[in-house]
Amino acid sequence: MKKQDMNRDWIATAETLSSALPYLQRYDGAIVVIKLGGHAMGSDEAMETFARDIVLMRQVGVNPVIVHGGGPMINAMLDKLQIQSEFVDGKRVTDQATMEVVEMVLSGVVNKRIVQAINAQGGRAVGLSGKDANLITCDQANAKLGFVGAPVQMEPQVLHDLFEKDIIPVIAPIGAGRAGETFNINGDTAAGAIATALNADRLLLLTDVSGVKDATGEVVTELKAADVERLTAEGVIAGGMIPKTETALEAVRSGVRACTIVDGRVKNAVLLELFTDHGAGSMIRA
Numbered sequence: 001m002k003k004q005d006m007n008r009d010w011i012a013t014a015e016t017l018s019s020a021l022p023y024l025q026r027y028d029g030a031i032v033v034i035k036l037g038g039h040a041m042g043s044d045e046a047m048e049t050f051a052r053d054i055v056l057m058r059q060v061g062v063n064p065v066i067v068h069g070g071g072p073m074i075n076a077m078l079d080k081l082q083i084q085s086e087f088v089d090g091k092r093v094t095d096q097a098t099m100e101v102v103e104m105v106l107s108g109v110v111n112k113r114i115v116q117a118i119n120a121q122g123g124r125a126v127g128l129s130g131k132d133a134n135l136i137t138c139d140q141a142n143a144k145l146g147f148v149g150a151p152v153q154m155e156p157q158v159l160h161d162l163f164e165k166d167i168i169p170v171i172a173p174i175g176a177g178r179a180g181e182t183f184n185i186n187g188d189t190a191a192g193a194i195a196t197a198l199n200a201d202r203l204l205l206l207t208d209v210s211g212v213k214d215a216t217g218e219v220v221t222e223l224k225a226a227d228v229e230r231l232t233a234e235g236v237i238a239g240g241m242i243p244k245t246e247t248a249l250e251a252v253r254s255g256v257r258a259c260t261i262v263d264g265r266v267k268n269a270v271l272l273e274l275f276t277d278h279g280a281g282s283m284i285r286a
Protein backbone atom coordinates (compact mmCIF):
# COMPACT_ATOMS: atom_id res chain seq x y z
CA MET A 1 0.00 0.00 0.00
CA LYS A 2 1.27 3.50 -0.86
CA LYS A 3 1.99 5.82 2.08
CA GLN A 4 -0.72 8.22 0.88
CA ASP A 5 -3.33 5.41 0.86
CA MET A 6 -2.22 4.26 4.30
CA ASN A 7 -2.73 7.77 5.67
CA ARG A 8 -6.21 7.85 4.14
CA ASP A 9 -7.01 4.50 5.81
CA TRP A 10 -5.84 5.76 9.21
CA ILE A 11 -7.90 8.92 8.86
CA ALA A 12 -10.98 6.86 8.00
CA THR A 13 -10.38 4.61 11.04
CA ALA A 14 -10.04 7.65 13.32
CA GLU A 15 -13.23 9.15 11.85
CA THR A 16 -15.12 5.89 12.46
CA LEU A 17 -13.93 5.77 16.08
CA SER A 18 -14.80 9.42 16.61
CA SER A 19 -18.27 9.11 15.07
CA ALA A 20 -19.04 6.24 17.47
CA LEU A 21 -19.04 8.67 20.45
CA PRO A 22 -22.78 9.53 20.48
CA TYR A 23 -23.65 5.83 20.19
CA LEU A 24 -21.22 4.89 22.97
CA GLN A 25 -22.87 7.55 25.14
CA ARG A 26 -26.36 6.37 24.23
CA TYR A 27 -25.62 2.76 25.13
CA ASP A 28 -23.57 3.39 28.28
CA GLY A 29 -25.21 1.19 30.95
CA ALA A 30 -27.76 -0.17 28.45
CA ILE A 31 -28.92 -3.78 28.52
CA VAL A 32 -28.66 -5.41 25.10
CA VAL A 33 -29.95 -8.94 24.61
CA ILE A 34 -28.38 -10.75 21.67
CA LYS A 35 -29.76 -14.01 20.31
CA LEU A 36 -27.11 -15.97 18.46
CA GLY A 37 -28.83 -18.50 16.19
CA GLY A 38 -27.30 -21.87 15.45
CA HIS A 39 -27.00 -20.92 11.78
CA ALA A 40 -25.14 -17.72 12.67
CA MET A 41 -22.51 -19.55 14.77
CA GLY A 42 -20.64 -20.80 11.73
CA SER A 43 -16.88 -21.08 11.75
CA ASP A 44 -14.46 -20.67 14.66
CA GLU A 45 -13.33 -17.43 13.04
CA ALA A 46 -16.89 -16.04 13.01
CA MET A 47 -17.29 -17.08 16.65
CA GLU A 48 -14.03 -15.34 17.56
CA THR A 49 -15.15 -12.08 15.90
CA PHE A 50 -18.54 -12.28 17.62
CA ALA A 51 -16.89 -12.90 21.01
CA ARG A 52 -14.53 -9.95 20.47
CA ASP A 53 -17.48 -7.66 19.68
CA ILE A 54 -19.25 -8.77 22.86
CA VAL A 55 -16.16 -8.14 24.99
CA LEU A 56 -15.78 -4.70 23.39
CA MET A 57 -19.44 -3.93 24.20
CA ARG A 58 -18.87 -4.85 27.85
CA GLN A 59 -15.66 -2.81 27.89
CA VAL A 60 -17.52 0.35 26.80
CA GLY A 61 -20.20 -0.03 29.48
CA VAL A 62 -22.95 -2.02 27.76
CA ASN A 63 -24.48 -5.01 29.61
CA PRO A 64 -24.69 -7.68 26.92
CA VAL A 65 -26.73 -10.84 27.50
CA ILE A 66 -26.26 -13.70 25.04
CA VAL A 67 -29.10 -16.14 24.44
CA HIS A 68 -28.18 -18.84 21.99
CA GLY A 69 -29.86 -21.37 19.74
CA GLY A 70 -28.24 -24.44 18.27
CA GLY A 71 -30.88 -26.07 16.06
CA PRO A 72 -28.34 -27.45 13.52
CA MET A 73 -26.19 -28.91 16.33
CA ILE A 74 -29.26 -30.59 17.88
CA ASN A 75 -30.17 -31.99 14.42
CA ALA A 76 -26.67 -33.45 14.02
CA MET A 77 -26.84 -35.22 17.39
CA LEU A 78 -30.40 -36.51 16.79
CA ASP A 79 -29.21 -37.86 13.42
CA LYS A 80 -26.32 -39.70 15.09
CA LEU A 81 -28.74 -41.21 17.59
CA GLN A 82 -31.21 -41.97 14.78
CA ILE A 83 -34.01 -39.99 16.43
CA GLN A 84 -36.45 -38.44 13.94
CA SER A 85 -37.38 -34.80 14.43
CA GLU A 86 -39.89 -32.43 12.87
CA PHE A 87 -40.75 -28.74 13.11
CA VAL A 88 -44.16 -27.10 13.25
CA ASP A 89 -44.16 -23.32 12.58
CA GLY A 90 -40.42 -23.11 13.34
CA LYS A 91 -40.66 -25.08 16.62
CA ARG A 92 -39.30 -28.58 17.20
CA VAL A 93 -41.80 -31.23 18.25
CA THR A 94 -40.09 -32.46 21.43
CA ASP A 95 -40.71 -35.82 23.10
CA GLN A 96 -38.86 -37.04 26.21
CA ALA A 97 -35.92 -38.58 24.30
CA THR A 98 -35.54 -35.47 22.12
CA MET A 99 -35.68 -33.25 25.21
CA GLU A 100 -32.71 -35.05 26.73
CA VAL A 101 -30.66 -34.53 23.57
CA VAL A 102 -31.70 -30.85 23.30
CA GLU A 103 -30.61 -30.14 26.87
CA MET A 104 -27.35 -32.05 26.49
CA VAL A 105 -26.41 -30.23 23.29
CA LEU A 106 -27.56 -26.70 24.23
CA SER A 107 -26.43 -26.58 27.88
CA GLY A 108 -23.31 -28.58 27.02
CA VAL A 109 -21.12 -28.06 23.97
CA VAL A 110 -22.98 -25.11 22.40
CA ASN A 111 -23.17 -23.04 25.59
CA LYS A 112 -19.58 -23.76 26.58
CA ARG A 113 -18.24 -22.99 23.10
CA ILE A 114 -19.62 -19.44 23.36
CA VAL A 115 -18.47 -19.03 26.99
CA GLN A 116 -14.97 -20.16 26.06
CA ALA A 117 -14.82 -17.90 22.99
CA ILE A 118 -15.76 -14.82 25.06
CA ASN A 119 -13.30 -15.69 27.82
CA ALA A 120 -10.55 -16.21 25.24
CA GLN A 121 -11.02 -12.57 24.19
CA GLY A 122 -10.49 -11.35 27.76
CA GLY A 123 -14.14 -11.24 28.85
CA ARG A 124 -15.70 -13.05 31.79
CA ALA A 125 -18.63 -15.12 30.62
CA VAL A 126 -20.72 -17.52 32.68
CA GLY A 127 -23.00 -20.10 31.08
CA LEU A 128 -26.43 -20.88 32.46
CA SER A 129 -29.80 -22.10 31.30
CA GLY A 130 -33.30 -20.94 32.11
CA LYS A 131 -33.27 -23.47 34.97
CA ASP A 132 -30.54 -21.64 36.89
CA ALA A 133 -31.75 -19.42 39.74
CA ASN A 134 -35.35 -19.91 38.41
CA LEU A 135 -34.56 -17.63 35.47
CA ILE A 136 -37.30 -19.11 33.22
CA THR A 137 -40.30 -21.15 34.37
CA CYS A 138 -42.44 -22.56 31.57
CA ASP A 139 -45.81 -24.05 30.86
CA GLN A 140 -46.34 -26.34 27.90
CA ALA A 141 -46.75 -24.15 24.81
CA ASN A 142 -49.02 -26.48 22.85
CA ALA A 143 -49.90 -30.13 23.52
CA LYS A 144 -49.05 -31.02 19.88
CA LEU A 145 -45.43 -29.90 20.38
CA GLY A 146 -44.71 -32.02 23.48
CA PHE A 147 -42.07 -30.53 25.79
CA VAL A 148 -41.90 -27.13 24.09
CA GLY A 149 -42.08 -24.43 26.72
CA ALA A 150 -43.76 -21.05 26.83
CA PRO A 151 -42.07 -18.84 29.45
CA VAL A 152 -44.64 -17.86 32.11
CA GLN A 153 -42.50 -16.65 34.99
CA MET A 154 -39.13 -14.92 34.88
CA GLU A 155 -36.68 -14.22 37.71
CA PRO A 156 -33.97 -12.07 36.11
CA GLN A 157 -32.26 -11.02 39.39
CA VAL A 158 -29.35 -13.40 38.74
CA LEU A 159 -28.59 -11.46 35.53
CA HIS A 160 -28.45 -8.13 37.40
CA ASP A 161 -26.10 -9.76 39.92
CA LEU A 162 -23.84 -10.87 37.06
CA PHE A 163 -23.89 -7.37 35.43
CA GLU A 164 -22.70 -5.88 38.73
CA LYS A 165 -19.69 -8.19 38.67
CA ASP A 166 -18.86 -7.44 35.00
CA ILE A 167 -19.85 -10.97 34.02
CA ILE A 168 -21.45 -11.68 30.64
CA PRO A 169 -24.33 -14.18 30.91
CA VAL A 170 -24.61 -16.80 28.15
CA ILE A 171 -28.00 -18.50 28.33
CA ALA A 172 -29.22 -21.81 26.85
CA PRO A 173 -32.95 -21.74 26.03
CA ILE A 174 -34.08 -24.47 28.42
CA GLY A 175 -36.78 -23.88 31.02
CA ALA A 176 -38.06 -25.61 34.13
CA GLY A 177 -41.68 -26.72 34.41
CA ARG A 178 -43.70 -26.33 37.60
CA ALA A 179 -43.97 -30.09 38.02
CA GLY A 180 -40.25 -30.75 37.60
CA GLU A 181 -40.34 -31.12 33.78
CA THR A 182 -37.70 -29.75 31.45
CA PHE A 183 -38.87 -27.65 28.50
CA ASN A 184 -37.28 -26.86 25.16
CA ILE A 185 -37.77 -23.17 24.38
CA ASN A 186 -37.19 -21.78 20.92
CA GLY A 187 -34.09 -19.58 21.21
CA ASP A 188 -35.85 -16.50 19.83
CA THR A 189 -38.74 -16.95 22.28
CA ALA A 190 -36.32 -17.27 25.21
CA ALA A 191 -34.37 -14.17 24.11
CA GLY A 192 -37.61 -12.17 23.87
CA ALA A 193 -38.77 -13.27 27.32
CA ILE A 194 -35.39 -12.35 28.83
CA ALA A 195 -35.31 -8.97 27.05
CA THR A 196 -38.81 -8.19 28.35
CA ALA A 197 -38.00 -9.32 31.90
CA LEU A 198 -34.88 -7.12 31.91
CA ASN A 199 -36.70 -4.23 30.23
CA ALA A 200 -33.81 -4.27 27.77
CA ASP A 201 -32.87 -1.34 25.58
CA ARG A 202 -32.30 -3.47 22.50
CA LEU A 203 -32.95 -7.00 21.33
CA LEU A 204 -30.82 -8.24 18.42
CA LEU A 205 -31.74 -11.53 16.76
CA LEU A 206 -28.72 -12.74 14.75
CA THR A 207 -29.46 -15.12 11.93
CA ASP A 208 -28.23 -16.33 8.53
CA VAL A 209 -30.27 -14.10 6.22
CA SER A 210 -29.93 -10.39 5.52
CA GLY A 211 -33.29 -9.62 7.18
CA VAL A 212 -37.01 -10.19 6.76
CA LYS A 213 -37.73 -10.52 3.05
CA ASP A 214 -40.92 -9.56 1.22
CA ALA A 215 -42.60 -11.60 -1.53
CA THR A 216 -40.05 -10.34 -4.09
CA GLY A 217 -37.11 -11.39 -1.92
CA GLU A 218 -36.16 -7.81 -0.99
CA VAL A 219 -35.18 -7.14 2.65
CA VAL A 220 -37.68 -4.88 4.43
CA THR A 221 -35.58 -2.56 6.62
CA GLU A 222 -38.37 -1.37 8.89
CA LEU A 223 -41.55 -3.26 9.82
CA LYS A 224 -44.56 -2.37 11.92
CA ALA A 225 -46.86 -4.94 13.55
CA ALA A 226 -49.34 -4.74 10.65
CA ASP A 227 -46.58 -5.52 8.09
CA VAL A 228 -45.50 -8.59 10.06
CA GLU A 229 -49.10 -9.81 10.36
CA ARG A 230 -49.72 -9.36 6.62
CA LEU A 231 -46.46 -11.07 5.52
CA THR A 232 -47.16 -13.99 7.88
CA ALA A 233 -50.76 -14.40 6.67
CA GLU A 234 -49.47 -14.40 3.07
CA GLY A 235 -46.96 -17.14 3.98
CA VAL A 236 -44.01 -14.88 3.06
CA ILE A 237 -42.74 -15.03 6.64
CA ALA A 238 -42.40 -18.77 7.22
CA GLY A 239 -40.42 -21.48 9.08
CA GLY A 240 -37.71 -20.22 11.42
CA MET A 241 -38.63 -16.59 10.68
CA ILE A 242 -42.00 -17.01 12.43
CA PRO A 243 -40.65 -17.28 16.01
CA LYS A 244 -38.31 -14.35 15.26
CA THR A 245 -40.99 -11.92 14.12
CA GLU A 246 -43.41 -13.15 16.83
CA THR A 247 -40.72 -12.52 19.43
CA ALA A 248 -39.86 -9.11 18.00
CA LEU A 249 -43.49 -7.98 18.13
CA GLU A 250 -44.05 -9.24 21.67
CA ALA A 251 -40.83 -7.63 22.88
CA VAL A 252 -41.51 -4.17 21.41
CA ARG A 253 -45.14 -4.30 22.59
CA SER A 254 -43.96 -4.99 26.13
CA GLY A 255 -41.47 -2.14 26.33
CA VAL A 256 -38.22 -3.20 24.63
CA ARG A 257 -37.26 -0.09 22.62
CA ALA A 258 -36.47 -1.82 19.34
CA CYS A 259 -35.82 -5.28 18.01
CA THR A 260 -33.63 -5.93 14.99
CA ILE A 261 -33.24 -9.11 12.97
CA VAL A 262 -29.58 -8.91 11.98
CA ASP A 263 -27.44 -10.80 9.47
CA GLY A 264 -25.02 -12.62 11.76
CA ARG A 265 -22.84 -13.57 8.78
CA VAL A 266 -21.70 -9.95 8.42
CA LYS A 267 -18.41 -9.36 10.19
CA ASN A 268 -18.84 -7.20 13.33
CA ALA A 269 -22.62 -7.21 12.79
CA VAL A 270 -23.45 -6.28 16.41
CA LEU A 271 -20.97 -3.39 16.51
CA LEU A 272 -22.29 -2.03 13.22
CA GLU A 273 -25.83 -2.30 14.54
CA LEU A 274 -25.19 -0.54 17.86
CA PHE A 275 -22.40 1.93 17.23
CA THR A 276 -22.78 3.16 13.63
CA ASP A 277 -25.44 4.42 11.20
CA HIS A 278 -24.83 1.33 9.09
CA GLY A 279 -27.07 -1.09 10.95
CA ALA A 280 -28.14 -3.88 8.64
CA GLY A 281 -31.22 -6.10 8.74
CA SER A 282 -34.84 -5.43 9.65
CA MET A 283 -35.95 -3.29 12.56
CA ILE A 284 -39.33 -4.00 14.13
CA ARG A 285 -41.13 -1.32 16.10
CA ALA A 286 -44.49 -1.34 17.87
Ligand SMILES: Nc1ncnc2c1ncn2[C@@H]1O[C@H](COP(=O)(O)OP(=O)(O)O)[C@@H](O)[C@H]1O
Residues within 6 Å of the ligand: 036, 037, 038, 039, 040, 069, 071, 090, 206, 207, 208, 209, 211, 212, 213, 214, 236, 237, 238, 239, 240, 241, 242
Ligand atom coordinates in the same frame (compact mmCIF):
# COMPACT_ATOMS: atom_id res chain seq x y z
N1 LIG B 1 -39.72 -13.77 4.86
C1 LIG B 1 -38.57 -14.34 5.22
N2 LIG B 1 -37.43 -13.59 5.23
C2 LIG B 1 -36.25 -14.13 5.56
N3 LIG B 1 -36.08 -15.43 5.95
C3 LIG B 1 -37.16 -16.23 5.98
C4 LIG B 1 -38.44 -15.72 5.62
N4 LIG B 1 -39.33 -16.74 5.76
C5 LIG B 1 -38.63 -17.82 6.16
N5 LIG B 1 -37.32 -17.54 6.31
C6 LIG B 1 -36.32 -18.52 6.74
O1 LIG B 1 -36.00 -18.32 8.12
C7 LIG B 1 -34.66 -18.73 8.32
C8 LIG B 1 -34.11 -18.19 9.64
O2 LIG B 1 -34.61 -18.96 10.71
P1 LIG B 1 -33.72 -20.13 11.40
O3 LIG B 1 -33.22 -21.06 10.36
O4 LIG B 1 -34.52 -20.68 12.53
O5 LIG B 1 -32.48 -19.28 11.91
P2 LIG B 1 -31.58 -19.31 13.22
O6 LIG B 1 -30.92 -20.65 13.30
O7 LIG B 1 -30.63 -18.20 12.97
O8 LIG B 1 -32.49 -19.04 14.40
C9 LIG B 1 -33.95 -18.22 7.08
O9 LIG B 1 -32.76 -18.90 6.81
C10 LIG B 1 -35.00 -18.43 5.97
O10 LIG B 1 -34.82 -19.67 5.35
Ligand SMILES: CC(=O)N[C@@H](CCC(=O)OP(=O)(O)O)C(=O)O
Residues within 6 Å of the ligand: 036, 037, 038, 039, 068, 069, 070, 071, 072, 074, 090, 091, 092, 102, 148, 149, 173, 184, 185, 186, 187, 188, 240
Ligand atom coordinates in the same frame (compact mmCIF):
# COMPACT_ATOMS: atom_id res chain seq x y z
C1 LIG C 1 -38.71 -25.36 20.54
C2 LIG C 1 -37.52 -25.25 19.62
O1 LIG C 1 -37.69 -25.23 18.40
N1 LIG C 1 -36.33 -25.17 20.18
C3 LIG C 1 -35.12 -25.08 19.43
C4 LIG C 1 -34.01 -24.61 20.38
C5 LIG C 1 -32.75 -24.22 19.66
C6 LIG C 1 -32.94 -23.04 18.72
O2 LIG C 1 -33.83 -22.21 18.84
O3 LIG C 1 -31.96 -22.98 17.76
P1 LIG C 1 -31.81 -21.95 16.54
O4 LIG C 1 -31.87 -20.57 17.10
O5 LIG C 1 -30.46 -22.28 16.03
O6 LIG C 1 -32.91 -22.20 15.54
C7 LIG C 1 -34.74 -26.44 18.80
O7 LIG C 1 -35.05 -27.49 19.38
O8 LIG C 1 -34.11 -26.42 17.73
